[in-house]
Amino acid sequence: MSDLIGYLVTGLGIGAGFALVASGLVAIYRVTRVVNFAQGAFAVLAAMLTASLLGAGVPHGLAELGGVTLGALTGLLVGAVAVGRPGTSPGTSLIVTLGLGVLAYAVEIVIWGDQPRSYPGVPGVAELAGARLQAHYLLIIAVTVPVFALMAWFFTRTDPGRALSACASNRYAAQVVGIDVRRMGLLAFTLGGALGGLAGVLTTPVQQVTFDSDVALIVNGFAAAVLGGLTRPVVALAGGLLLGVAQTLAAGYGGGAYQVEVALVLMLTVMIVQAARTGPVAETAR
């Protein structure tokens, strides 16, 4: 029983990381219809910078803030290249973000080398209903939940947030009422970058980061986001948590093997079922 609780909480912690990556994807996709392949790179860059800052003696909190800021700036930069040119189709933008993700590899290796990096998070072991787990997982959950609440508030209660939601629901109508859709796209990319960066900064103490860990992050993030059709942040949160728990349960009871497969097969199943429900032809999606 205590094993189960341990796995559950650890899974929620890992899943919260996926959910943050997913929410970044959703924030960008809603507004621009672009699936941002460089989302994992934001996390890696932020984590790498945080590791360096901590190594240079910058206190916790400030170092993490630096990482998230770098994520946001990178997001803005990626957005400027991917959607900055008027008339770029979402399919083209996807390929552009794919290229920028690979470019991030080059930058990361030049600055930080190709060895895995990590830094200490919340030290110690927490006890929860008899289960022992790394205390850092609790921090991940404790940060993720308010972040999602803050996002819900931002999207529904503030002017820029409502402008973003307007672009998401009807680009044309948003343009008509005077919202600069392109600038909103850049704002969405910046927000996505910050969320991706936050995911990287939070999960690195429990999961080492290398320059190419972005593939695992983006695939898991996409898997979480696709549950909500890439447009609903709250479903993405639920999806991320579900994915994290499924993976830790599979790893815990399956002896460590096949945890990658669990998430991926789940994602494939969800997508195929969704496609079967909505019908295969969606020409407007191009």
Added chain:
Amino acid sequence: MRRWIPAGLLIAVLALLPPLLPERHLATFVLLALAATVTVGVSLLMGYAGQVSLGQASFYAIGAYAAGLLAVHGVPPLLGLLAAPVIAAVAATLLGAPLLRLRGHHLAFATLAVQLILLSLLAQADWAGGAIGLQGIPRLSIGGFELRADLGYAYAAGSVLLIAVLIARNVIESRAGRGMRAAATSETAAAASGVAIGGYRLAVFALSAAFAGLAGGVYAFYLGYLAPGSFPVLLSIEFVVMAVVGGLGTIAGPLVGAGVIVLLVQLLNTLGTQPGMPGYAPAVLSYAVYAVILVVCVLYLPKGLVPAARSAAGKLRRGSA
């Protein structure tokens, strides 16, 4: 008659170039020809069937492992090489039946997921050598004549490329090819005109997988050693880069794209391994090249090098006439 000129040119290059190359460049030639073979399939898939595959390296891996495993277990290498594309195509058909319901970025992520699953399974499969890899694959032998030198593999890879190009050309010019081109522009219109879209999409997917499998088979015998690490996700992305840069929906595009990128990466590799360069230089330079070429090409030459060159040549001709 004119339509045979490019084919003749290709045959001439593939037949005459290898003996002229110094030994150290033959390896590049082999890898280039194999990459071009896979890219022909990717270009067919993206340009004619409108599907993005970010997992094409998985069929390369399936072909390579199929040929390698068969040969290790005593099947004649040539038979193993012939089985490689068949097994890859069968795998693609089985995977494609559910996956090809997906479109656009969903399909891209689905194919990526398939490759990650395959790599993870291969790393855990003891019968395929696990994470350490499959060792001791015999060399390719055809009728008792064993290919040892790189020159032999240069011809093997060249023949494989030629087969892929000829098949792709015939498919494009067939009735099915026209139907697919129509479907890539508008599925609804094509379906309304009586094109059996589902079947064609699956067939192209299987065909492109067969090309990748065939190239993978040659790769297995050429290197004699296979590991999951030889088929990273980045390899799949490289094939997409080559196809996009060369120009989707043309036959010459994948050849030009693969040629330009492999040669450029090779050049930078030589540059990066010069004394005085840091140890990470080759990797960094190749990542940067893939990324910059892909982004610049997609944004400023969206049709790719070959169509851009053709329209430039057409303008020149009209200008002088």
